[in-house]
Each structure stands twice: as structure tokens, then as C-alpha cells.
Amino acid sequence: MTTNRVLAFVALVLAAGAMVVGRPSTTPPGHIDVDRLAAMIAHEDDHVTAVELGTWLRDGKPGLRVIDVRPKADFDEYHLPHAENVPLPSIGKASFRPDETLVLYSDGGAHAAQAWVMLRSLGFTNVYFLRGGLGEWLDDVMTPMLPTDATPAEREAFRKIADLSTYFGGTPGVGPRPPASSTSEKVKAMRRRGC
Amino acid sequence: MTTFALPLVIGVAFGWTLERAGLGSARKLVGQFYLRDLTVFKVMFSALVTAMLGLFWLGRLGVIDLAAVYVPQTFVAPQSLGGVLFGVGFVVSGLCPGTSCVAAATGRLDGVATVAGMFAGVLLTGLALPSIWTFYESTPRGAVTLPDALRLPYGAVVFGVVLAALVGFQIAERLERRA
Numbered sequence: 564m565t566t567n568r569v570l571a572f573v574a575l576v577l578a579a580g581a582m583v584v585g586r587p588s589t590t591p592p593g594h595i596d597v598d599r600l601a602a603m604i605a606h607e608d609d610h611v612t613a614v615e616l617g618t619w620l621r622d623g624k625p626g627l628r629v630i631d632v633r634p635k636a637d638f639d640e641y642h643l644p645h646a647e648n649v650p651l652p653s654i655g656k657a658s659f660r661p662d663e664t665l666v667l668y669s670d671g672g673a674h675a676a677q678a679w680v681m682l683r684s685l686g687f688t689n690v691y692f693l694r695g696g697l698g699e700w701l702d703d704v705m706t707p708m709l710p711t712d713a714t715p716a717e718r719e720a721f722r723k724i725a726d727l728s729t730y731f732g733g734t735p736g737v738g739p740r741p742p743a744s745s746t747s748e749k750v751k752a753m754r755r756r757g758c
Numbered sequence: 759m760t761t762f763a764l765p766l767v768i769g770v771a772f773g774w775t776l777e778r779a780g781l782g783s784a785r786k787l788v789g790q791f792y793l794r795d796l797t798v799f800k801v802m803f804s805a806l807v808t809a810m811l812g813l814f815w816l817g818r819l820g821v822i823d824l825a826a827v828y829v830p831q832t833f834v835a836p837q838s839l840g841g842v843l844f845g846v847g848f849v850v851s852g853l854c855p856g857t858s859c860v861a862a863a864t865g866r867l868d869g870v871a872t873v874a875g876m877f878a879g880v881l882l883t884g885l886a887l888p889s890i891w892t893f894y895e896s897t898p899r900g901a902v903t904l905p906d907a908l909r910l911p912y913g914a915v916v917f918g919v920v921l922a923a924l925v926g927f928q929i930a931e932r933l934e935r936r937a
Contacts, residue, residue: 582914
């Protein structure tokens with residue numbers, strides 16, 4: 564048997580095996596690999612920060628889709644730039660491609676994190692959620708604050724965040740962080756500013 | 759480090775393999791268009807089948823995450839025009855991008871000319887991009903894969919492509935013997 568015939572035979576056997584097993588993944592759709600997800604959560608590979616997401620949006624990360632899992636009324640009131648509204652109840656019916664990078668967000672982090680688990684169970688691996696939700700976006704990107712007693716390293720880091728903030732029409736400031744207010748109040752404040 | 763070192767190693771290995779397969783010679787490449795020498799078809803289809811079977815089984819064994827493999831977006835009209843332009847360039851020069859680099863590296867002047875023409879084309883396209891942007895982004899179809907487009911199981915598509923390759927190799931060998 565010549566080398567070509569041996570190689571052809573090996574390719575045919577591997578291809579026939581591929582047809583038998585069907586999918587190039589051991590995890591069937593709808594199955595959750597609990598150990599793997601737990602390890603990802605422990606390594607904090609499951610989420611992105613608001614600044615990371617802002618950088619991806621600004622730099623036009625290929626295949627990025629930002630998904631707002633809140634109800635439509637909340638989405639219409641305020642949402643992140645380029646975000647799409649897929650309310651949580653319809654997340655299983657949404658059309659996502661495996662090679663897309665999906666970033667989910669909600670008001671806090673809980674609903675987006677739950678949607679993350681659902682999409683992972685459907686076999687999507689390039690999925691993240693915004694850790695602190697819309698509140699983190701408003702705090703860290705739209706109204707970042709540089710403490711008055713900041714170190715030079717903190718000032719340098721803040722300069723980049725301030726650039727990012729300005730890009731999205733935010734208002735970086737200097738001073739003590741204002742008292743925490745609820746997300747809905749911040750949203751209303753953003754709307755008053757015309758964002 | 760791996761950002762530069764790994765592509766360099768892969769690139770050198772790719773170039774070396776192309777040269778060893780005789781694809782640094784424009785005479786050998788144009789033989790394909792006259793059905794005299796189908797080495798290009800055999801080398802490229804072998805590479806495709808090897809990569810496909812490798813990706814499928816490495817994914818199945820959990821070594822790589824197939825979802826993380828980038829699938830280029832499809833834009834029907836601009837990519838069709840690009841394909842025609844590529845084909846015309848291939849026939850005229852007798853070389854494609856990879857083989858032109860191999861030809862240039864082995865000191866062939868036609869290879870150097872093709873590489874220079876290729877970079878000039880890239881530069882001109884880049885400069886003209888703002889004015890052709892509407893066409894550049896027209897007829898988008900998303901990142902389409904064969905299993906999606908044909909609505910067939912992944913494994914069935916793998917088997918079909920391998921079968922097509924093996925039948926294709928048989929036909930190619932017969933055509934070469936006849937030539």
C-alpha cells in the first residue's frame with residue numbers, strides 16, 4: 564500500500580468517525596459542565612468590567628455584540644451604545660453565532676449572570692457579563708472620579724479612563740466620590756443630560 | 759513572545775512546505791489552469807482536509823475550543839469581485855500570495871514583482887477605502903459555515919468534504935496522466 568493510499572484511508576476513517584460522533588464537541592447543547600463553569604467563575608473569566616467593555620466598544624472589537632437583558636421599557640429609557648435588547652425571557656430564542664463575543668448586562672449583575680449561565684448551557688463560549696451592570700457603566704465610564712489625593716500611577720490610569728469617558732460623552736471629574744445613588748436615579752440624570 | 763515567535767515558526771514551516779511541494783514555480787502553478795499539473799489543487803485540498811479533520815477531532819477531544827476560532831464574515835458582492843481579481847492575478851502572474859512570497863524568497867524575479875504588485879494593491883485599496891466603503895460592506899451574510907449553510911450535521915459535512923477531496927485526487931491524477 565502506497566503512502567498516499569494509507570493517508571487516504573486514515574482521512575476516510577477519521578471522516579467516518581466524525582460523521583458518527585456528529586459534533587466537534589463533547590458537550591451536547593443544553594448541557595452544563597458545572598466544574599468548568601465553576602472554575603471560570605473562580606478565575607473571574609466570566610465577566611468584564613465596564614472599562615474593558617467601553618474599550619472594546621470604542622476600539623470596534625470584531626464580532627462584539629452587547630446584549631441588554633432588561634425589559635424593553637428600561638432599554639428604551641437608557642442603554643449602552645450599540646446595545647441590542649434581548650429581554651431575559653427571550654434569551655433562548657435569540658440568534659447568536661458561536662464566533663461572536665457576547666457581553667450581557669442588566670441593571671445590577673444578577674440577571675446578566677443568569678443569562679450567562681443559560682447561554683453557556685446552549686454551547687456559547689464567548690460570553691461575558693458586565694460585572695456591576697448598568698450602575699458600573701454609569702459610575703466607572705460615564706462619571707469616573709479621580710480622588711483628590713490620587714497617586715501619580717492612579718492619575719495616569721485615570722487619564723485613559725477619562726479619555727474613554729469623554730469618547731462616550733461622559734463627564735470625568737475630580738473630587739471625592741459622590742454619595743451612591745440608585746441606578747434609576749442615575750439613568751434619569753443621564754437622560755436629562757441628553758445621553 | 760508567542761505573538762511574534764509562533765506566527766514566524768508557522769509561516770516559515772508553511773513557506774518551506776510550499777517550496778518543497780514545488781509551488782514556488784509559476785510554471786508549475788499555471789499548469790493547473792491547463793489541467794497538466796494539478797499539484798496546487800492536491801496540496802491545498804490536502805491542507806484543507808488535514809486542518810478540518812485536525813480541528814474537528816482536537817475540538818472533540820477538548821484540546822481546542824472551536825467556538826474561539828475566528829470565522830471571517832461573508833460579503834457576497836465585494837468578495838466575488840475580489841475573487842475574480844484574485845483569479846485574474848493568479849493566471850497572469852502564475853503565483854498566489856503565499857507562493858509569490860516563496861518564489862521571492864528563493865530569488866525568482868517574477869515572485870519579487872508579484873509581491874511588489876500585491877503590496878501596491880493593498881496600499882491603493884487602503885487609500886481608496888473611504889470612497890469604496892459602501893460597496894466594501896455591502897451584501898453582508900454574517901459568519902457562515904458549511905454546516906450552517908447546508909443545514910447538515912458538522913460531522914456529515916466533514917465526511918462529505920473528505921470524500922470530495924479523495925474523489926478529486928483520483929480525477930486529478932487521471933488528468934495528469936493523460937496530459
